[in-house]
Amino acid sequence: MRVFRILAVAFAAITSLSAAPASAQFFLKPADLSGPRVTGNEPGILGQTLTGATQTELDAALVWNLRAALNVAALQCRFAPSLFTREYYNSMLEDHAEELAKAYKTLGGYFERTSENKKQGVTAFDQYGTRLYSGFSTVGGQLSFCQVASDIGKEVLFSPRGSIDRIAHERMYELRRSLLAWGDQAYRGYFALAIPRLPNFNDDCWDESEYRAKRCGDFFASNDSKSG
Structure with missing residues (x-):
């Protein structure tokens, strides 16, 4: 059954690409977002500490983060059907069901x-799930x-069962970085889109309504240099 599903996705990809070449390639030169293998202890990798x-437990959280991200992609990336995010996600649910259930x-x-008790644990897990899914939603x-x-x-589709843990550790850094706004690297420094930065909204960075640049970086000067 798995072989037939892989062949079906591959055939659909060939058919789509023959009708619209490079429709899944948004940039002439995408940014290299790859990074180190993570453990789950890194700030921001799991959505919350x-x-x-x-x-x-951290390994399980990484696997569940990967599932959540591909689920969001299945819904959010339907504007580009040749990416097959929905098909990849559905295949993962079936082919790696045992790993996902364990996580x-x-x-x-x-x-x-x-x-304190099981009921509170279920509630906390539900709340974590809600924040996790919303954290993978991006516009920019x-x-x-x-x-x-x-x-x-x-990669998940063409990997054997039992490999999701490895993929989650090796690619979660890249997946989290991809949520930021990236321009085309082929035109970087020429007419790349200038993307405004947001200040750090941590409470330590603000004194009432005044931004503390010495502690958290001169965000305003950085924006001015980009606009120039």
């Missing part, structure tokens, strides 16, 4: 273990996110 989590159980166990970085999610989905 899982205090006191064991490495097994779900382990991650749920973390929230149950770190809550939609093109890079969809392209990276498609590439990861393809």
Whole structure:
């Protein structure tokens, strides 16, 4: 069954590309967003810090983050059907169901273990899931996110069962970076789109309504230099 599904996706890809060449390539030269293998302890990698989590629980969280990201891509990237984000996601659910179920159980166990009771653990897990899915929704970085999610989905499709853990560790850094707004690197420094930066909204960076540039960087000067 798996072989037939792979052949079906491959045939659909060939058919689509023959009708619209390079329709899944948004940039002449995409930004290189690859990065180091992560453990799950890195800030921002899991959406929120899982205090006191064991490495097994962090591994499960990475797998669940990957599932959430490809789920969001399946819905958010439908404007580019040749990316096959929906098909890749559905194939992952079927081919790697056992791995995903194990990650779900382990991650749920973390929230149950770190809550006062089982009911609070279920609620905490639900809240984490809501924040996780919304955290993979992007507007400015939609093109890079969809392209990276498609590439990861393809890797999952052609990887054997039991490999999602490895893929999540090796590509979550890249997936998180893809959520930012990236221009075409072929024209970087010439007429690339200037993307305004936002200040750091951490409470430590503000004194009431005044931004503390000495502590958090001169955000305003950086924007002025871009506009010039």
